Amino acid sequence: MSKTLVILAHPNLEVSRVNRCWQQELLQHPQEITLHELYKEYPDWQIDVAREQQLLEQYDHIILQFPLYWYSYPPLLKKWVDEVFAYGWAYGSTGDRLKGKYFSVAMSIGNHEVNYLPGGSVQFTVEQVLAPFKASLHHVGAIELPHFAFFGASFQATDEQVEQSAVDYVEYIRNGSAVVEQG
Template identity: 75%
Template structure:
């Protein structure tokens, strides 16, 4: 079974972590399919039927992105709004995502300690990603635990990034079965 990784980074070429993760994903073409939203839709005109067909072909789907103002990058939000339609993803006949496993792989610029109730963000990553989990449950899919690297903006060394890429692949394979 292959995994679909939907990458939503507005400037992947300059991202140290997301670019390295993508390079690592490319080492597993028999197990992982990559779909880059910003590359595919530079005009933001999303092919909804094509995206729905793509999702129907996979049972294991990972959304890879940088955490943007405690949420998704804007094109990924639009993608969810456009693709997860009534009658397809939810509603009385909307069952196309039922039973699929959806996960998040996020790069987070700040340090992990900031995402504690007593930290400057005041919310945990689980709390910040609650809308994703609620949407996933609403469409009948299972929300996987998230994968994240913290300090992506300023703290991560090259070795930290390489290690996170290996851990990311392990995360994918762990939930691929």
């Protein structure tokens, strides 16, 4: 089984029920999963681009984990993508370092799942919300794997549901790693 890199980007992990639970579960599987916490690594927001690029080069399966934040990434993750997916490294005539790598996202979503269905109150599906992420992956030649989402994170989910989601998340990672190995 190939090892997976999870880029965790939560601006306030201490108060998160879901992402903190996922973090604790992921830490139980160091032989399979490397956890890289952006807000912990870069509290000053000064990203070491070369270090991040070198880290990405070591993995074929990469997951961006975050709370859906105003229908997008949290701001440090957006800055990270903007800086790390650099011209000449990730794209352009000599930028091919992410080509063929498998990427996905794991999101906690505060709202009910029904609100992200066609006709729901959000008026957009999760797939539509993820369009910029998918476009970025296409641009750098990476391969998109299906996303993992947990709905009701803000107030509806029980502790048991959150804990089960952490177990399900590890299984999701294992399934994605199997896809990468079959390549």
